[in-house]
Amino acid sequence: MQTSVVNGVLVVHLEGELDHHAVETIRNDIEDQLAKNHCRGLVLSFRGIDFMDSSGLGLILGRYRSVTGRNGKMALCAVSPPLRRIFELSGILKVVSMHETEESAVRAVKEA
Amino acid sequence: MGQEVTHAVLQQNYMKLQFPSLSANEALARMAVSAFVMQLDPTMEQLTEIKTAVSEAVTNAIIHGYDGGEGEVRMYCAIDGGMVDIVIEDDGAGIEDIEEARQPMFTSRPELERSGMGITIMENFMDEVVIDSTPGQGTKVRMRKVISRTSECQ
Numbered sequence: 001m002q003t004s005v006v007n008g009v010l011v012v013h014l015e016g017e018l019d020h021h022a023v024e025t026i027r028n029d030i031e032d033q034l035a036k037n038h039c040r041g042l043v044l045s046f047r048g049i050d051f052m053d054s055s056g057l058g059l060i061l062g063r064y065r066s067v068t069g070r071n072g073k074m075a076l077c078a079v080s081p082p083l084r085r086i087f088e089l090s091g092i093l094k095v096v097s098m099h100e101t102e103e104s105a106v107r108a109v110k111e112a
Numbered sequence: 113m114g115q116e117v118t119h120a121v122l123q124q125n126y127m128k129l130q131f132p133s134l135s136a137n138e139a140l141a142r143m144a145v146s147a148f149v150m151q152l153d154p155t156m157e158q159l160t161e162i163k164t165a166v167s168e169a170v171t172n173a174i175i176h177g178y179d180g181g182e183g184e185v186r187m188y189c190a191i192d193g194g195m196v197d198i199v200i201e202d203d204g205a206g207i208e209d210i211e212e213a214r215q216p217m218f219t220s221r222p223e224l225e226r227s228g229m230g231i232t233i234m235e236n237f238m239d240e241v242v243i244d245s246t247p248g249q250g251t252k253v254r255m256r257k258v259i260s261r262t263s264e265c266q
Contacts, residue, residue: 013129019139021139053230054229055226058226061225083158084256
């Protein structure tokens with residue numbers, strides 16, 4: 001997992017397979033990075049994700065709660081069609097916006 | 113079904129896998145089922161759907177069946193014509209109220225950041241999902257998916 005801070009927004013580049021086994025470490029890493037960089041905004045990029053099950057939804061909802069709990073915003077980007085289907089099925093896009101590119105996701109979090 | 117098998121090469125086949133209740137084995141179960149159904153020549157979409165449904169069922173056995181503790185998860189896959197049957201079984205806690213568990217967004221473990229979408233995903237990605245569970249004894253999830261109908265037309 002690689003992270004960068006763009007205009008005060010933490011951008012997380014998720015990699016590999018997002019299942020129950022993987023999410024526990026990723027969750028802690030994201031929370032650590034949010035605290036360390038004093039970021040209120042969060043963008044999750046799914047470009048490097050080959051597989052995701054409902055554990056990924058739990059990860060997003062959990063970060064959504066922690067980010068909005070600190071009056072921050074959050075967005076998703078670079079979502080492949082199989083992942084998009086799981087997002088649509090879950091209704092998660094009603095609370096978290098989805099963008100084609102990292103740039104537009106960062107802009108959306110910044111402007112919100 | 114299953115009456116005229118004379119000309120079919122891979123009309124019937126099966127495999128069994130058993131492993132301890134460890135989250136690292138979720139990927140093993142996905143890879144095994146994926147390799148097994150390849151003989152039916154599924155589309156990428158069908159393959160992803162099967163892998164995701166298996167991942168959900170195995171994760172449920174580990175998290176809810178055994179509460180993250182010790183136990184054994186068993187997977188049984190069978191091909192019959194153009195169809196695959198998958199059974200995921202555990203000897204864990206069982207489900208008190210299956211109807212409640214099936215509700216989208218229902219989770220008994222919100223503190224673990226579970227989304228409550230596991231069974232909904234299984235039901236959407238597979239053609240048939242049947243859950244048998246006895247509290248204190250375990251849970252058996254049987255899923256079926258039609259991959260191709262060509263063998264029936266020959």
